[in-house]
Amino acid sequence: MKNTWVISDTHFNHAAILTFNDKVGKPVRPFDNVDQMNECIMDNWAAVVKPEDTIYHLGDVMFGHNKVEWLEKNFAKLPGKKMLTLGNHDNVKFLAPFFKDIQVWFNVDNLVLTHMPLHPQTMDENKRWDHKDVTNVHGHTHTNPSPKGPYKCVSVEQTDYKPVNIEELL
Secondary structure, three states: OOOEEEEEOOOEOOHHHHHOEOOOOOEOOOOOOHHHHHHHHHHHHHHHOOOOOEEEEOOOOEOOOOHHHHHHHOHHHOOOEEEEEOOOOOOHHHHHHHOOEEEOOEEEOOEEEOOOOOOHHHHHHOOOOOOOOOEEEEOOOOOOOOOOOOEEEOEHHHOOOOOEEHHHHO
């Protein structure tokens, strides 16, 4: 059976993210090294996403050198039809061959999938959306809470480094 998944802010190969702390001084990502972090996220992805599934990556895919080589060796092997909403650290030049579609946002049922949370006024107006009760599923905020209102953050730090089934968000 085909499923749809959402994930954000994988930051593959971003060693410096392992040195970041949240507001209370706790490490944002509790991994010993970047390889351990990469493996955890990739293993979690492969454990739930099947080849026939669709997975929306809500941006900030990776960092580091040898991007194309790493993407070919690792990311390309992850299952699922991959869709990308561009994050503030994403470079289409490197990522385009690894995604079926790349957009600024996607509309899926009554969900608007973006990298950064949309401005509350945009959410209140509901002029752009086909549905009245729209939820903005986003990344970017990592361990910080979403804005008040119809928002849901799927940064990996808030999803135990696993993709979220879209049915949980509807």
